[in-house]
Amino acid sequence: MTSISRLIAEPIIRACVLFLFVALVFAVSAVFAGVVVDATTMFSVLQNFAMIGLVALGLGLTVLIGEFDLSVAGMFILGGCVAVIVGSNGPVFGLAVAVLIGIAGGIIQALLMIRLGLNSVAITLGGLLTFTGIAHVLTESKSVLFNDLSVALAMNVPVLGVFSLRSLITIACFLAGGVLITYTRIGRDIVATGSNRHAARVAGVSTSHMLVGVFAVSGALAALSGALLSFGLSAASPTGLSNVMIPAIAAVILGGGSLSGGVGHPIGIAAGVLVLAIVRSGLTVLGVSPSVHEIVTGALLLVVAILDGPALGERLYQFKSMVTLRVGSI
Amino acid sequence: MMPVIEARNISKNFGRFQALRNVSFSAAPGEVHALCGENGAGKSTLVKILTGVLQPDDGQTLIGGEVHGIADTQHAQALKIGYVSQELSIAPHLSVLDNVWLGCRGVPLLHRRNELRERARRALNLVGLAHLSLERRAGTLALGEQQLVEIARMMVRDVAVLFLDEPTATLSDREIECVFSAIRELRRNGKTMIYISHRLGEVMDLCDRVTILRNGENVISTDVADISRGKLVEHMLGRSLSEMYPQAGGMSSVGALEIRGLMVPGKIRGLDFAVPRGKILCLAGQMGSGATEAVRALAGLVHDATGSVVLDGMPLKLGSVHTLLERNMRFVSEDRAGEGLFLNLSVEENFAATQFDVVRRFGLLLPAPVRELAERLADIVTVNPDRLRSRCGDLSGGNQQKIAIGRCITPGSGILLMNEPTRGVDVGARAEIYALMRQLCDQGYAVVMTSTDLEEVVGLADMVLTMYRGARVSLYGRDEISASRILLDITHPLTYENAA
Numbered sequence: 001m002t003s004i005s006r007l008i009a010e011p012i013i014r015a016c017v018l019f020l021f022v023a024l025v026f027a028v029s030a031v032f033a034g035v036v037v038d039a040t041t042m043f044s045v046l047q048n049f050a051m052i053g054l055v056a057l058g059l060g061l062t063v064l065i066g067e068f069d070l071s072v073a074g075m076f077i078l079g080g081c082v083a084v085i086v087g088s089n090g091p092v093f094g095l096a097v098a099v100l101i102g103i104a105g106g107i108i109q110a111l112l113m114i115r116l117g118l119n120s121v122a123i124t125l126g127g128l129l130t131f132t133g134i135a136h137v138l139t140e141s142k143s144v145l146f147n148d149l150s151v152a153l154a155m156n157v158p159v160l161g162v163f164s165l166r167s168l169i170t171i172a173c174f175l176a177g178g179v180l181i182t183y184t185r186i187g188r189d190i191v192a193t194g195s196n197r198h199a200a201r202v203a204g205v206s207t208s209h210m211l212v213g214v215f216a217v218s219g220a221l222a223a224l225s226g227a228l229l230s231f232g233l234s235a236a237s238p239t240g241l242s243n244v245m246i247p248a249i250a251a252v253i254l255g256g257g258s259l260s261g262g263v264g265h266p267i268g269i270a271a272g273v274l275v276l277a278i279v280r281s282g283l284t285v286l287g288v289s290p291s292v293h294e295i296v297t298g299a300l301l302l303v304v305a306i307l308d309g310p311a312l313g314e315r316l317y318q319f320k321s322m323v324t325l326r327v328g329s330i
Numbered sequence: 331m332m333p334v335i336e337a338r339n340i341s342k343n344f345g346r347f348q349a350l351r352n353v354s355f356s357a358a359p360g361e362v363h364a365l366c367g368e369n370g371a372g373k374s375t376l377v378k379i380l381t382g383v384l385q386p387d388d389g390q391t392l393i394g395g396e397v398h399g400i401a402d403t404q405h406a407q408a409l410k411i412g413y414v415s416q417e418l419s420i421a422p423h424l425s426v427l428d429n430v431w432l433g434c435r436g437v438p439l440l441h442r443r444n445e446l447r448e449r450a451r452r453a454l455n456l457v458g459l460a461h462l463s464l465e466r467r468a469g470t471l472a473l474g475e476q477q478l479v480e481i482a483r484m485m486v487r488d489v490a491v492l493f494l495d496e497p498t499a500t501l502s503d504r505e506i507e508c509v510f511s512a513i514r515e516l517r518r519n520g521k522t523m524i525y526i527s528h529r530l531g532e533v534m535d536l537c538d539r540v541t542i543l544r545n546g547e548n549v550i551s552t553d554v555a556d557i558s559r560g561k562l563v564e565h566m567l568g569r570s571l572s573e574m575y576p577q578a579g580g581m582s583s584v585g586a587l588e589i590r591g592l593m594v595p596g597k598i599r600g601l602d603f604a605v606p607r608g609k610i611l612c613l614a615g616q617m618g619s620g621a622t623e624a625v626r627a628l629a630g631l632v633h634d635a636t637g638s639v640v641l642d643g644m645p646l647k648l649g650s651v652h653t654l655l656e657r658n659m660r661f662v663s664e665d666r667a668g669e670g671l672f673l674n675l676s677v678e679e680n681f682a683a684t685q686f687d688v689v690r691r692f693g694l695l696l697p698a699p700v701r702e703l704a705e706r707l708a709d710i711v712t713v714n715p716d717r718l719r720s721r722c723g724d725l726s727g728g729n730q731q732k733i734a735i736g737r738c739i740t741p742g743s744g745i746l747l748m749n750e751p752t753r754g755v756d757v758g759a760r761a762e763i764y765a766l767m768r769q770l771c772d773q774g775y776a777v778v779m780t781s782t783d784l785e786e787v788v789g790l791a792d793m794v795l796t797m798y799r800g801a802r803v804s805l806y807g808r809d810e811i812s813a814s815r816i817l818l819d820i821t822h823p824l825t826y827e828n829a830a
Binding site for chain 1: 403404407413415418419421422423424428429431432434435438469474483487618
């Protein structure tokens with residue numbers, strides 16, 4: 001049993017297990033509800049995947065290095081607003097400015113953490129509120145519209161049936177993240193920093209560079225995600241954007257990230273995001289009320305958290321022998 | 331031969347404390363050079379300066395005969411200087427392969443796995459880890475294997491100078507042999523190694539030259555072949571014992587605490603001893619000897635400890651802190667910040683923290699009785715009563731230690747368990763703490779303590795039990811205690827017996 005939980009922790013195997021689960025959901029809905037997943041459903045699943053995915057990827061990288069970036073939700077909102085406001089001079093320019101702000105925000109927060117020796121939760125909570133506040137100031141708390149509708153159309157036109165520009169960019173980011181973590185020295189250094197920061201420093205890893213880099217990427221991805229969504233909707237609002245924070249955290253944990261650092265992989269996180277998106281869309285297609293969605297997602301997270309628990313097999317065994325003892329004594 | 335690494339007239343201060351005074355050191359290519367000295371002699375400060383962790387206040391470092399500063403650890407790596415620290419530095423979630431290459435500047439961004447695997451394999455074979463899978467997660471290795479992986483890490487970096495800080499402290503005999511053969515192999519390849527160890531047997535067996543430091547100053551640098559073990563010990567100690575230690579009292583030797591068959595898996599292999607009231611028993615041993623663990627086990631902090639403990643003729647259950655408190659057996663930890671005191675609370679709250687029963691009135695914790703108790707204890711342990719409201723963390727190490735001891739003083743005498751009673755305590759307060767311990771003994775307390783400060787052991791203890799790797803070596807009474815015998819016992823008793 002312990003070996004099984006260890007296997008589940010391997011990112012690739014975990015991704016496979018999660019995808020199997022997804023296939024099961026599809027099969028069950030096809031057999032019992034007669035719902036066949038068509039290209040339209042899959043397209044909407046991937047749109048959802050794109051929105052949460054980039055935020056979860058950035059957050060997941062900060063979790064992997066042993067920190068926690070709460071500010072992604074604020075940067076997501078700020079990125080969307082900045083992209084739409086500045087984007088009137090050209091959408092690419094707007095996108096670039098949004099991403100640059102994301103990078104700057106990440107770097108500033110990381111430097112504060114390193115220089116002052118502070119905890120990332122405290123700093124990024126400040127970041128979350130600050131970025132959201134700036135978005136409110138920039139937009140005067142109203143939604144801003146983007147006039148060039150052709151951009152929105154380009155964003156949402158299906159590519160190869162199920163993909164869109166947004167989901168393709170997201171998938172590309174996940175693949176790049178996977179390569180970075182598995183096949184480069186920087187990836188190993190990030191995992192080492194999350195695994196045992198002191199050891200990494202002693203071995204010669206520049207842990208502060210790694211931290212700054214990861215937070216810069218996290219900020220950039222959150223801003224990018226917000227900008228892409230806002231272009232897709234042709235509008236941005238400091239309040240109107242749906243909350244991405246909780247789904248992103250859920251996806252990281254589903255995907256095998258450990259809040260104590262050193263564990264997690266972009267491919268696992270991608271699988272986690274996809275499962276969340278599919279569960280959500282699947283339930284909608286099945287006609288289940290949205291309020292039940294939260295219960296299903298919550299239950300799923302609980303199951304995963306229990307399966308991830310340390311020494312699960314041992315505890316189950318103890319529990320079993322305890323029960324047997326009780327029964328035996330009766 | 332031109333020294334490959336050299337330190338000239340290095341001085342280093344930490345505040346008012348002079349860690350190094352005009353120290354020089356040099357090591358030639360292909361030599362294993364032992365760096366010896368007691369705790370606090372300045373060994374680690376010198377090593378930190380030569381590996382770029384610290385900068386000297388005065389003096390020069392030379393690499394390959396040229397004056398060359400060592401800016402930081404990255405710079406040291408570029409200068410082909412490697413360091414294996416005493417504490418383990420493994421990233422537990424990464425594979426063995428990744429740990430071997432961790433932090434190496436030579437690895438290309440997109441690594442060529444095959445070449446890296448091959449070189450890592452060769453380094454691991456060299457340190458005797460041929461059986462280990464490269465893909466195994468490093469966190470699942472035994473401690474000794476982790477230490478060997480760290481040495482392999484230095485080997486793939488092709489270092490010219492390698493500092494090894496007590497690399498055998500936590501290893502088994504077989505693993506020590508692997509480390510030794512790795513060191514000999516590196517020496518054949520012309521590498522220089524600086525070997526820091528308290529185990530004199532290892533120094534005599536393995537090393538070519540030895541440099542001894544004492545109180546931050548050079549004592550001697552010589553070929554190992556030209557010096558006897560006894561002379562080595564003499565140079566390390568080298569000072570007469572001062573008047574720091576109080577006269578031993580003459581309390582009756584009624585048995586107070588008797589321990590039989592104390593065992594901790596992997597740490598202590600069956601330990602028997604007894605302490606009468608009025609005496610200070612010191613368990614002396616290096617790191618890994620089990621001395622500290624024995625005291626922690628008695629304090630109920632080691633969950634897998636077994637053995638029989640009899641206090642005043644009544645058996646005592648191991649592992650329950652609550653029972654210990656009831657029977658007046660108290661523990662003073664060496665780690666004051668971690669498990670000794672509540673540094674954020676006031677001095678008086680700290681005094682009262684373990685004696686709520688004494689200060690409680692009608693089930694309530696009222697300020698007046700707390701203050702009364704704190705004033706009484708502060709008087710006994712000589713802490714200035716004006717500081718009772720101060721934050722405990724703002725006091726000096728010496729005062730903190732007095733509070734930690736004061737907290738253990740109960741109505742009726744008990745047993746005091748202490749690890750390193752004067753760690754981080756300056757000289758003046760040290761003498762006061764010794765006097766306090768003696769005073770408590772004269773009132774009927776018994777003390778079981780550990781110390782790695784040899785001078786302290788010799789000066790303070792009534793009985794010394796020397797330990798080596800989990801077992802007792804010998805037990806000395808007051809008249810038989812001598813620094814050189816203890817040092818020989820705790821460094822490498824087997825080689826000692828063979829030599830004798």
